[in-house]
Amino acid sequence: MPGKASVINSGLFPVSEFGRVMALTDEKRILRMINLVVVGSALTLLAACKPADEVVAPEIRPVRVVTVESGGGGDSVSLTGRVQAESEVNLAFRIDGRMISRAVNVGDTVTAGQEIARLNPENEENGLRAAEATLQGARGQLIEARANEARNRSLLAQNFISQAAFDRITQVANSAQAQVDAAQAQVGIARNRLGYTRLLADAGGVVTAVGAEPGEVVQGGRMVVQVARKDGRDAVFDVSARLKDIAPANPEITVTLATDPAVTAKGRVREVSPRADPVTGTFAVRVGLIDPPAAMRLGTTVTGRMQVGAPQGIEIPASALVRAEGRLAVWVVDPQALTVSMRTIEVRASDPAKIQVAEGLNPGDIVVAAGVQALRPGQKVRLLGKQP
Numbered sequence: 001m002p003g004k005a006s007v008i009n010s011g012l013f014p015v016s017e018f019g020r021v022m023a024l025t026d027e028k029r030i031l032r033m034i035n036l037v038v039v040g041s042a043l044t045l046l047a048a049c050k051p052a053d054e055v056v057a058p059e060i061r062p063v064r065v066v067t068v069e070s071g072g073g074g075d076s077v078s079l080t081g082r083v084q085a086e087s088e089v090n091l092a093f094r095i096d097g098r099m100i101s102r103a104v105n106v107g108d109t110v111t112a113g114q115e116i117a118r119l120n121p122e123n124e125e126n127g128l129r130a131a132e133a134t135l136q137g138a139r140g141q142l143i144e145a146r147a148n149e150a151r152n153r154s155l156l157a158q159n160f161i162s163q164a165a166f167d168r169i170t171q172v173a174n175s176a177q178a179q180v181d182a183a184q185a186q187v188g189i190a191r192n193r194l195g196y197t198r199l200l201a202d203a204g205g206v207v208t209a210v211g212a213e214p215g216e217v218v219q220g221g222r223m224v225v226q227v228a229r230k231d232g233r234d235a236v237f238d239v240s241a242r243l244k245d246i247a248p249a250n251p252e253i254t255v256t257l258a259t260d261p262a263v264t265a266k267g268r269v270r271e272v273s274p275r276a277d278p279v280t281g282t283f284a285v286r287v288g289l290i291d292p293p294a295a296m297r298l299g300t301t302v303t304g305r306m307q308v309g310a311p312q313g314i315e316i317p318a319s320a321l322v323r324a325e326g327r328l329a330v331w332v333v334d335p336q337a338l339t340v341s342m343r344t345i346e347v348r349a350s351d352p353a354k355i356q357v358a359e360g361l362n363p364g365d366i367v368v369a370a371g372v373q374a375l376r377p378g379q380k381v382r383l384l385g386k387q388p
Helices: 004-010 015-022 026-049 122-157 163-195 241-246
Strands: 061-067 074-085 088-092 097-102 115-119 198-200 205-210 223-229 233-239 252-257 260-272 283-290 301-309 313-317 322-324 327-333 340-344 346-350 354-359 366-370 381-387
Touching: 061 327, 074 205, 074 223, 074 283, 097 223, 115 223, 122 163, 233 260, 233 301, 241 283, 252 283, 313 366, 322 340, 366 381
Parallel strands: 061 381
Antiparallel strands: 061 366, 074 233, 074 301, 088 223, 097 115, 115 198, 205 223, 233 283, 252 260, 252 301, 260 283, 313 354, 322 327, 327 340, 327 366, 346 354
């Protein structure tokens, strides 16, 4: 039987209880000590059998995901436009004056060199006559000065006049020649101004607008008639910025008459306006028509159709995007372990609904589309649904 000290040191019962036991008789004391030892052993075994602190299971976050697929393909786009001349010119007088006649109206066909309108030529005719009279007077003075120079040259050879006197005579003759040259230039200017009183067509075409009526005083440069030249026709369309960006570089466009779909023509983009319309925000695109039929008259409404291809790339919902250290990223799910990891991406284009990814994702990747705010690297997730 263990001694008193060993029983006390075993910690099976407290010291106060041991004192009460010692006050009993030896037989009772022994029985009492055995009971205490048994109770203490039971308590020790119960304490040893108590389970350790339970390990908390990792939290599994429910998330909604999408499976990445590569974008591609194309579509047919139709736009409504109008037929215009490839080039339109405004014919105007070069000088001011009162217009006394106009030989054409809207819709008339004109030919190169045809007279379009005429100004009152009275002032220009008087100016030409004055310039010609001045020229005649200058020529008379020149003849006299040259004859005087010739006579004095022979006198100089005989030493009847000095060299200085002859030089003055020569100077007068040269001045007379200069006066003749100036008078001739004035005659040319006056003759041109007289010619400017007649407005001629520089090329054939159709009159599409008029800007002045006979009897009006017009200023130089004011449009009298507008002529659509016959050197080609364009189909003009108003194109949105998005369609302008995704359109092919040199597409072939099929143009159809709106009132008769059987009337068609092929065309190529000839000119794209670099500036958007301030009201509509669209860009004017001119499509040169190749051998347009006669039914496609100026001003008729046409429909243009072309094939556009969607840019190759990967699209994901905008809700999948997060920021990591100043860069754009997404949460990618490991399909085997069902854990997430963050992957940085390069964005090509974006709108409020979708993100077009240039680099960082591959077809088949599973991307978290909803629930991205509460995720951390390596976290277990539960997939609510895959959306193709």
